[in-house]
Amino acid sequence: MIKGRVTGRVWSSKHIDTLPGGALLQVTLEDGATLIALDPLGCDEGEQVLVTQGSVAAGYFTKMKASVDALIIGSIDET
Amino acid sequence: MIKGRVTGRVWSSKHIDTLPGGALLQVTLEDGATLIALDPLGCDEGEQVLVTQGSVAAGYFTKMKASVDALIIGSIDET
Amino acid sequence: MIKGRVTGRVWSSKHIDTLPGGALLQVTLEDGATLIALDPLGCDEGEQVLVTQGSVAAGYFTKMKASVDALIIGSIDET
Amino acid sequence: MIKGRVTGRVWSSKHIDTLPGGALLQVTLEDGATLIALDPLGCDEGEQVLVTQGSVAAGYFTKMKASVDALIIGSIDET
Amino acid sequence: MIKGRVTGRVWSSKHIDTLPGGALLQVTLEDGATLIALDPLGCDEGEQVLVTQGSVAAGYFTKMKASVDALIIGSIDET
Numbered sequence: 200m201i202k203g204r205v206t207g208r209v210w211s212s213k214h215i216d217t218l219p220g221g222a223l224l225q226v227t228l229e230d231g232a233t234l235i236a237l238d239p240l241g242c243d244e245g246e247q248v249l250v251t252q253g254s255v256a257a258g259y260f261t262k263m264k265a266s267v268d269a270l271i272i273g274s275i276d277e278t
Numbered sequence: 279m280i281k282g283r284v285t286g287r288v289w290s291s292k293h294i295d296t297l298p299g300g301a302l303l304q305v306t307l308e309d310g311a312t313l314i315a316l317d318p319l320g321c322d323e324g325e326q327v328l329v330t331q332g333s334v335a336a337g338y339f340t341k342m343k344a345s346v347d348a349l350i351i352g353s354i355d356e357t
Numbered sequence: 358m359i360k361g362r363v364t365g366r367v368w369s370s371k372h373i374d375t376l377p378g379g380a381l382l383q384v385t386l387e388d389g390a391t392l393i394a395l396d397p398l399g400c401d402e403g404e405q406v407l408v409t410q411g412s413v414a415a416g417y418f419t420k421m422k423a424s425v426d427a428l429i430i431g432s433i434d435e436t
Numbered sequence: 437m438i439k440g441r442v443t444g445r446v447w448s449s450k451h452i453d454t455l456p457g458g459a460l461l462q463v464t465l466e467d468g469a470t471l472i473a474l475d476p477l478g479c480d481e482g483e484q485v486l487v488t489q490g491s492v493a494a495g496y497f498t499k500m501k502a503s504v505d506a507l508i509i510g511s512i513d514e515t
Numbered sequence: 516m517i518k519g520r521v522t523g524r525v526w527s528s529k530h531i532d533t534l535p536g537g538a539l540l541q542v543t544l545e546d547g548a549t550l551i552a553l554d555p556l557g558c559d560e561g562e563q564v565l566v567t568q569g570s571v572a573a574g575y576f577t578k579m580k581a582s583v584d585a586l587i588i589g590s591i592d593e594t
Contacts, residue, residue, distance in 0.1 A: 200393040211352030273369030290510030431530030448589030472516040
């Protein structure tokens with residue numbers, strides 16, 4: 200998994216029908232790159248998160264085919 | 279997913295038979311790299327899009343085997 | 358596989374239910390990049406490890422669906 | 437998919453038995469990196485091609501298990 | 516596939532039980548990066564090899580589940 204911080208959100212009104220509901224969050228990685236991950240957890244901007252990529256991300260969804268390749272799987276505890 | 283902008287289109291007359299119909303759009307990412315993604319949505323040049331990669335992209339196609347590893351899954355709302 | 362060294366651990370109290378139990382170790386690669394891998398072996402900080410990525414990592418888990426894309430598969434012998 | 441140009445060919449007399457027949461072409465990407473892709477189309481050196489990577493490349497082969505992760509899926513029309 | 520040269524070998528006494536037998540060779544790519552690939556062919560240090568990555572590498576093994584994501588599929592003929 201990769202570690203990143205939620206830095207924004209995007210909306211997509213025009214999308215294919217296999218995009219699951221849920222927020223599409225922008226996650227900024229430690230090297231400054233960004234990706235967009237589906238968030239089933241309700242994370243907030245500024246939260247540090249773990250992202251799983253590839254077919255594993257899509258496999259989280261069992262009731263529908265999901266065309267996503269990035270999924271937030273956890274929020275990292277900050278102490 | 280990754281975010282990019284449609285910057286062109288390519289055509290391929292000579293191709294394998296498992297390339298689905300649809301536009302092959304060139305998408306330029308934020309770091310300047312480009313990739314070619316199949317577009318089932320009819321996006322225009324200049325549009326900002328979300329791209330899914332890998333086997334998830336191919337899995338979108340249910341009636342045929344599709345040899346694509348990049349698929350535009352949505353157009354990003356710009357406000 | 359990629360080779361790296363365990364340089365830390367993260368905790369995630371808020372996570373999806375398909376995150377298997379086990380330590381989430383931070384692994385630093387030779388180029389300085391880091392990733393977070395699930396560790397079924399009980400590795401310690403400073404240990405050099407082999408990491409498998411992608412759907413192969415998730416496939417290690419047979420009794421549950423696992424949403425992980427990075428798995429420590431071995432500790433490298435240091436002589 | 438990624439776009440590249442055929443810049444050479446490699447031969448492998450000693451190989452595993454799940455390497456399909458066909459030319460193993462060296463493809464140079466726009467950033468100068470190279471990869472080796474199986475070519476089912478008969479492309480020539482200098483030709484610009486589209487390459488699919490990962491399990492999608494292997495999935496093209498239906499009569500045998502194929503241990504390839506890069507496949508030329510089309511030649512790009514140059515006008 | 517990617518092309519690289521065998522530059523070493525690693526041993527892992529402590530490993531998960533889905534690591535197949537066979538040498539774990541260090542392969543150095545053209546850009547200087549290294550990865551560790553399972554070698555079913557018996558390659559020697561200095562040999563130039565082709566490496567397949569991802570789930571395709573694991574799929575080579577049919578009698579056991581294999582947690583490897585990099586496999587040497589051929590030795591490149593050098594003339």
